[in-house]
Amino acid sequence: MQIAVIGTGMVGCVLASRLAGLGHEVAIGTRDPQATMSRTEHDALGTPPYAQWAAEHPDVRLLQLAEAGAFAELVMNASNGANSIKALQGVGAENLAGKVLIDVALPLDMSQGMPPMLTVANTDSLGEQIQREFPGAKVVKTLNTVFCEVMVHPERIPGEHTIFVAGDDADAKATASQILTSFGWPETSVIDLGGIAGARGSEMYMRLYFQLATQFGFDVTIQVKNADTAES
Amino acid sequence: MQIAVIGTGMVGCVLASRLAGLGHEVAIGTRDPQATMSRTEHDALGTPPYAQWAAEHPDVRLLQLAEAGAFAELVMNASNGANSIKALQGVGAENLAGKVLIDVALPLDMSQGMPPMLTVANTDSLGEQIQREFPGAKVVKTLNTVFCEVMVHPERIPGEHTIFVAGDDADAKATASQILTSFGWPETSVIDLGGIAGARGSEMYMRLYFQLATQFGFDVTIQVKNADTAES
Numbered sequence: 118m119q120i121a122v123i124g125t126g127m128v129g130c131v132l133a134s135r136l137a138g139l140g141h142e143v144a145i146g147t148r149d150p151q152a153t154m155s156r157t158e159h160d161a162l163g164t165p166p167y168a169q170w171a172a173e174h175p176d177v178r179l180l181q182l183a184e185a186g187a188f189a190e191l192v193m194n195a196s197n198g199a200n201s202i203k204a205l206q207g208v209g210a211e212n213l214a215g216k217v218l219i220d221v222a223l224p225l226d227m228s229q230g231m232p233p234m235l236t237v238a239n240t241d242s243l244g245e246q247i248q249r250e251f252p253g254a255k256v257v258k259t260l261n262t263v264f265c266e267v268m269v270h271p272e273r274i275p276g277e278h279t280i281f282v283a284g285d286d287a288d289a290k291a292t293a294s295q296i297l298t299s300f301g302w303p304e305t306s307v308i309d310l311g312g313i314a315g316a317r318g319s320e321m322y323m324r325l326y327f328q329l330a331t332q333f334g335f336d337v338t339i340q341v342k343n344a345d346t347a348e349s
Numbered sequence: 350m351q352i353a354v355i356g357t358g359m360v361g362c363v364l365a366s367r368l369a370g371l372g373h374e375v376a377i378g379t380r381d382p383q384a385t386m387s388r389t390e391h392d393a394l395g396t397p398p399y400a401q402w403a404a405e406h407p408d409v410r411l412l413q414l415a416e417a418g419a420f421a422e423l424v425m426n427a428s429n430g431a432n433s434i435k436a437l438q439g440v441g442a443e444n445l446a447g448k449v450l451i452d453v454a455l456p457l458d459m460s461q462g463m464p465p466m467l468t469v470a471n472t473d474s475l476g477e478q479i480q481r482e483f484p485g486a487k488v489v490k491t492l493n494t495v496f497c498e499v500m501v502h503p504e505r506i507p508g509e510h511t512i513f514v515a516g517d518d519a520d521a522k523a524t525a526s527q528i529l530t531s532f533g534w535p536e537t538s539v540i541d542l543g544g545i546a547g548a549r550g551s552e553m554y555m556r557l558y559f560q561l562a563t564q565f566g567f568d569v570t571i572q573v574k575n576a577d578t579a580e581s
Contacts, residue, residue: 325550
């Protein structure tokens, strides 16, 4: 399948790499490809600059947002949640219409430090905002409750665990679930939260997630990340 | 220990019964004891009227809020979260000063049906509101993430699971943890979320909890409840 991943951060790169490895034709969408390629600094999380990653992943193309949208049969939003609506406007409503839009983004507000607040919560969610802004897209909120390496390699966490899907379109959720299964999530681990308002539950849970990470360090996720680095 | 449980709903009764069974001297606090005793209807959750429960639990006294506060060495808030500040004002700041106040309440807004919204979230929490309103009390937020029968009998859920504590006073958290241990929570299951702002994490998680209950029914909790009824 032709899949566009929106966002050049750690989450976007991990998803793109895994999808390409599974045989999909993958493009990453960004506002200004030239600017993205010319970045030389590591980001706040220590992620190397995109150009370095791109050199190691020649099978993943970097496209301008609207080009990525036109290319895609399915879109995954891995952009900064606080900026996702704007990024998806760049992709274009016409390029999202009729397509499955898998939203993994977190609406984090880091302005007060860690743990972050959410830019939207309780009476609304990012998943719902995206669905309202792009009524022609079939939005499925999923994967947003786990670290990105766990999204695409759930077996790295021992024992049974759970991943949530929420969305208004049953066929779109079935498509998203197929992608989850291809990542290694057992079908029985995929929990359907119902309509897109279910995104409120999985997004608001992230306060506890980041609270724990702030309290105990990101050791668990770092271990997972290092396991991946060692492997590749 | 002399413990006052604030709130005559299902959660308050389950906590009071368990604490009395563990040898504590327990009073339940309510705004108007006579009105509470004269109720004859089951509540929205099917809980029998308080007088019926009281007849089966002669070891638990029913007191007016301020009397319960004066009686208590330790207070547990199991009142309706949307009304907790008012209930605790009835208990009295002077009766809370210097005491451990274990807050298990959920700030639920049921006005839009299920799953509920929260009356406070993201930028604040009920636990923080209570601590600000009663600066002399040592507020510990805990037990609010599980069904009440699981609060007091964690072994009913198979496998390892976790209970959170959050509060600004380390000694108060140690006292709360001792009560958790007496309920059956292994010490290693008690996760310290840090200061009282950690209540944001455990309270916001409840959207997902009620989302799941709404989507799949309350079967799990009902099974736990029936097991309790059969046992007693």
